[in-house]
Amino acid sequence: MKYQPLTYKNLNRYSISKRKSKVSINDFFKSDNDDFFSCLPNILASKDLKDIISFCVNAKNNGKKIIVATGAHFIKVGLSPLFKQLFENKIIDHIAMNGACIIHDVEIAMNGETSEDVGDSLKNGNFGMSEETGKLINLAILNGFKKRVGLGEAIGEWLNNSDFKYKEYSVIFNAYKNNIPITIHVAIGTDIIHMHPECNGAAIGEMSLLDFKIFCNSIKDLSEGAYFNIGSAVIMPEVFLKAVTLIRNLGYKLENFITVNMDFIKHYRPSENVVKRPTIDSGKGFTLIGHHEIMLPLLFGEILKRLKSSRFNIS
Numbered sequence: 001m002k003y004q005p006l007t008y009k010n011l012n013r014y015s016i017s018k019r020k021s022k023v024s025i026n027d028f029f030k031s032d033n034d035d036f037f038s039c040l041p042n043i044l045a046s047k048d049l050k051d052i053i054s055f056c057v058n059a060k061n062n063g064k065k066i067i068v069a070t071g072a073h074f075i076k077v078g079l080s081p082l083f084k085q086l087f088e089n090k091i092i093d094h095i096a097m098n099g100a101c102i103i104h105d106v107e108i109a110m111n112g113e114t115s116e117d118v119g120d121s122l123k124n125g126n127f128g129m130s131e132e133t134g135k136l137i138n139l140a141i142l143n144g145f146k147k148r149v150g151l152g153e154a155i156g157e158w159l160n161n162s163d164f165k166y167k168e169y170s171v172i173f174n175a176y177k178n179n180i181p182i183t184i185h186v187a188i189g190t191d192i193i194h195m196h197p198e199c200n201g202a203a204i205g206e207m208s209l210l211d212f213k214i215f216c217n218s219i220k221d222l223s224e225g226a227y228f229n230i231g232s233a234v235i236m237p238e239v240f241l242k243a244v245t246l247i248r249n250l251g252y253k254l255e256n257f258i259t260v261n262m263d264f265i266k267h268y269r270p271s272e273n274v275v276k277r278p279t280i281d282s283g284k285g286f287t288l289i290g291h292h293e294i295m296l297p298l299l300f301g302e303i304l305k306r307l308k309s310s311r312f313n314i315s
Contacts, residue, residue: 023043026042027041027042027043027047028041029041037049037050037053037302045288045289048286048287048288049288049298049299051286052226052258052260052286052288052299053299053302053303053306055226055258056226056303057303057306057307057310059224059225059226060091060303060307061307061310062224064223064224064225064226065093065094065218065221065222065225065226066091066092066093066225066226066227066228067092067093067094067095067096067218067219067222067225067226067227067228068092068094068095068096068227068228068230069095069096069097069227069228069229069230069232069236069239069240070095070096070097070098070101070229070230070231070232070236071097071098071100071101071230071231071232071233071235071236072097072098072100072101072103072104072105072231073230073231073292074230074231074292074296075101075104075105075108075114075171076104076114076115077291077292077293078293079292079293079296079297080105080108080169080170080171080174081169082296082297082300082301083095083171083174083175084168084169084171084174085304086300086304087174087175087177087178087180088174088178089304089307090178090180091300091303091304091307092180093180093181093218093225094180094181094182094183094215094218095171095175095180095181095182095183096182096183096184096185096211096215096236096239097152097172097182097183097184097185097236098184098185098186098187098190098232098235098236099184099185099186099187099190099191099193099235100190100191101171101172101184102137102151102155102172102184102191102193103133103137103191103192103193105155105170105171105172105173106133106136106137106155106159106170106172107130107133108166108169108170109159109162109164109166109167109169109170109173110132110133110136110164110165110166111132111166112165112166112169116128116130127192128192128193128195129192129195130192133192133193134192134193134195134196134198134199135196135198137155137193138193138196138198138199138200139198140154140155140158141154141155141200141203141204141207142198142200142203143158144157144158144203144207145200145202145203145206145207148210149207149210150183150184150207150208150210150211150214151183151184151186151204151207151208151210151211152172152175152176152181152182152183152184152211152214153176153182154207155172155182155184156172156173156175156176156182157176159172159173159176160173160176160177181214181218183211183212183214183215184207184208184211185208185211185212185215185235185236185239186204186205186208187235188201188204188205190235212239212242212243215239215243216243216246216247219240219243219244219247219254220247220250220252220254222254222257223253223254223255223256223257224255224256224257225257226257226258226259226260227240227257227258227259227260227274227278228259228260228261228262229259229260229261229262229270229274230262230263230292230296231262231263231292232270233263233267233269233270234267234269237269237270237272237273237274238269238273240273240274240278241273241274241277241278244278254278255281255282255283256282256283257279257282257283258279258283258284258285258286259274259275259278259279259283259284259285259286260275260285260286260287260288261274261275261285261286261287261288262288262289262290262292262295262296263289264289264290264291265289266287266289270287271287275287
């Protein structure tokens, strides 16, 4: 032969029985079990899902916090009644939202419908120009500004005092009604209400800053608890990262907690600012990829179910 191949003559081998393997039949799907979560394999994402549920159940039974940060998509896929149930049973201890959540949540409360066709209405400049949405929300914000309360509290109180026909479907109303802290974190120019003449940037900025401080006050008690980022790719991951460093700078211990990012795909900021960086020295970060309308009822429904069968005080 012109070219010489490598010889295997002195190759070192071992028995497969001596090797450490990452997959075992002990972790396989259990076809003889009627309980859905018990059937799931203890491998990759299904193991993560079960670990998250177990951690949250143990955390709540030990008086620790579950804090949820969200974008608006969970409202648009019909999950408001799920969150009402979670608030009523004190499963969630704080809900933090971006500015879009106000729009969709209030439109549901007012009209029973939300989510306009952006592409169609953008062509003639009608996108975001609903008078009720732009005017009434901005006036509620201005009223809250006069009272020197946070943005979440202002919208919650307004919805609570309203006669809106569908307010029972409002996430903000139900959080306010059940004394769950609501904070709203706004970037100016991102929401349709910023295009209306009643909008006051000073009010939104001051009230959103106050909400950041209220959010930080909850984050300082996150040790041994769980933090969920649901569908926010930029705003809430950035807010969380700043809250974590502020709390640690002030001397509070923030350790042994888990973070969970839930979205359709992996994004840079949630992966770094929620899953990875805050838990580098203590705790663990998880990523669950999937549709909110499927994943959230599965995950939180199981947490609620297990807590009902434990010593946790479910109403």
